[in-house]
Amino acid sequence: MERFRYFEDVVSLEFDKDKCIGCGLCAIVCPHGVFALTRDHKAQMTARNQCMECGACMRNCPALAITVEAGEGCVRGVINELLGIEGPCC
Numbered sequence: 001m002e003r004f005r006y007f008e009d010v011v012s013l014e015f016d017k018d019k020c021i022g023c024g025l026c027a028i029v030c031p032h033g034v035f036a037l038t039r040d041h042k043a044q045m046t047a048r049n050q051c052m053e054c055g056a057c058m059r060n061c062p063a064l065a066i067t068v069e070a071g072e073g074c075v076r077g078v079i080n081e082l083l084g085i086e087g088p089c090c
């Protein structure tokens with residue numbers, strides 16, 4: 001997934017560690033492995049710039065600890081590339 005890396009520090013993804021209850025859902029649902037659980041049972045962003053703003057983590061977080069401006073542009077781009085569909089999508 002390295003080739004899908006976003007530009008540095010432009011992603012809208014934000015995480016509030018104080019709200020995190022350590023359920024681990026964000027790490028499970030993220031297709032790019034942006035989140036991981038730490039030993040103190042809190043989520044941690046380990047690869048923030050790989051976020052494609054799909055919104056899955058935010059929608060599944062029971063503690064409302066994650067916010068992201070989810071859109072379809074980059075997600076569609078990834079799917080199109082996987083399917084071999086060329087042309088502008090974002």
Ligand code: SF4
Binds near residue numbers: 029033051068
């Ligand atoms: S928005 Fe999608 S890609 Fe970004 S961290 Fe959340 S689940 Fe991962």
Ligand code: SF4
Binds near residue numbers: 020022026042043
């Ligand atoms: S889904 Fe939310 S509460 Fe669960 S580990 Fe991730 S940030 Fe923490």
